Amino acid sequence: MQTAAKGPDMTMPDKNPPTLSDGVVRWLTNGTRDERFIDNIFAEMCNRLQQAGIPLKRSTLHILINHPQWLGARFMWSDGMRGAEIALVDYDVRERSEYIGSPANEMQNGASELRENLERDPALGRKHALYDEMRAKGLTDYVAWPLYHTLGKRHLITFATDRPGGFDDAHIAALKNLLPVLALVSEIRVKNRLARTLLETYVGAHAGELILAGATRRGTGTTVRAAIMICDLRDFTKISDNWPRDDVIDLLNDYFDAMSEPIARHGGEILKFIGDGLLAIFPLSQPDACANLLHAVSEARGAMAALNERNKNSGRAPLNYGIGVHVGDVMYGNIGSASRLDFTVIGPAVNMASRLEALTKQIGRTVLLSRDFAEQVQPKFELERVGKYEVRGFSDPIELFAYPG
Structure with a gap:
């Protein structure tokens, strides 16, 4: 009896090799449905990334909001924080030096990724006070990506580390792996907050609460x-x-x-x-x-x-x-x-x-x-x-x- 010859291996390659953030992605997908506020989700996500072995020292999430007084909100997490620090950003910020030339400015102008080696000579890097502040705090590497919501809305998320040599390829892959799920989770919370803000703005807080309740x-x-x-x-x-x-x-x-x-x-x-x-x-x-x-x-x-x-x-x-x-x-x-x-x-x-x-x-x-x-x-x-x-x-x-x- 002649044995049939083995054909080529038809096993599909793994298109999504495991990353350090897989557990965090599962948590974002299944473990956050009872959490109403994006700042709490963001801070917990950063702590979980640390526990997963990613040397995260600082992270920020920048969200554009529809508010009569504020252009956006910035959530900042640093190593050792349980929650996130929230700062509201006014409409005039786009005319100030803190915004001009910043990662947020570059991202709104269409950048798809920013990576800055903070260990090298500052004269060779990007020129903005933010990078000098991060160097002064001992940070070694910084990366920023747009966070895409529907209808072309672009927000911003950043990560920084103090690890000598900065993030390695596995860390960057793990952080990128988070972005699509974080975009979905954040958009739901942002739009919930937007609905509440618009109702409070146009009909008042108490009436808005009643309307949201049905x-x-x-x-x-x-x-x-x-x-x-x-x-x-x-x-x-x-x-x-x-x-x-x-x-x-x-x-x-x-x-x-x-x-x-x-x-x-x-x-x-x-x-x-x-x-x-x-x-x-x-x-x-x-x-x-x-x-x-x-x-x-x-x-x-x-x-x-x-x-x-x-x-x-x-x-x-x-x-x-x-x-x-x-x-x-x-x-x-x-x-x-x-x-x-x-x-x-x-x-x-x-x-x-x-x-x-x-x-x-x-x-x-x-x-x-x-x-x-x-x-x-x-x-x-x-x-x-x-x-x-x-x-x-x-x-x-x-x-x-x-x-x-």
Whole structure:
């Protein structure tokens, strides 16, 4: 019997030879689904890379974020840290020396890899203060790669070591092996945070939390007892007709900063900006909600006085405003069309606050309070009774109080 000749070995070569980071990749894939924050995942990943035998001394993760104040965030891990240090980066950074010529700058300009031997003569290497800082800390090798998210978004991850001779080929292969999985894991967390940030920015923290929890059906909501504050800028039409557009936008932003920051600081929630006005509530479920509203009004007055002083020095006219305040039950929830909703409050109590704001022009007081609200804060706050007035939409005259100052 003739033995058949052996054919060529058809065994497929291993396209993914094992690396030092395989265990870390498995952990990223299967062990992070309950962790909400990317900084915690990033720090744990760095510690696990060390345990796997990669001589990691320092690592950073740079993420571009959609935030009204911040361009991005930098997470930094160093040897011995359990967590990551978080630094927010403002939009003006791209004009400063810390960014120009940096690895982040090169990466955003299209670089696919940066590798810097920190042991060689600095005169022969890249010129940036970051490399000098790393040399001063005894680091010997630095590598940076883009971290790709969907739709062409490029972020940045860097690794550095103090091992004599730097990273070897096995270390670099292991670190590269992480990138695709880390990109997926980080994108999920970044987009979760982005959704939260956008909701907080456009509808407020509390409403955003409710929406993320599933309160998205039209007509759903709850009854909330709250102190309601409505503020409106005076003579805005005249200002917008006569001022340059950019000046009008700057004016509105300064005005809303002066009003909004005290409201947020004292536990209020701004539900909407309406042209040159705003609507805010202080839910009575919070301790001292009505008192907190008046504290916010006091601080806003001070901020507006300071803003008017600055405007005066630059030749601008002072800004005047009116505030109406009431307390009562409001319907708090989703209202709108089938495809476009607003998360807001409605009800007679909101209408009353709006009417009182309008009456500030007629009565000549900056802040008008209803009797219902005044009873919540007297005698702690000294208020001035201004009498009973007819209020449009309400059958009986309403007793009003002014908040002196």
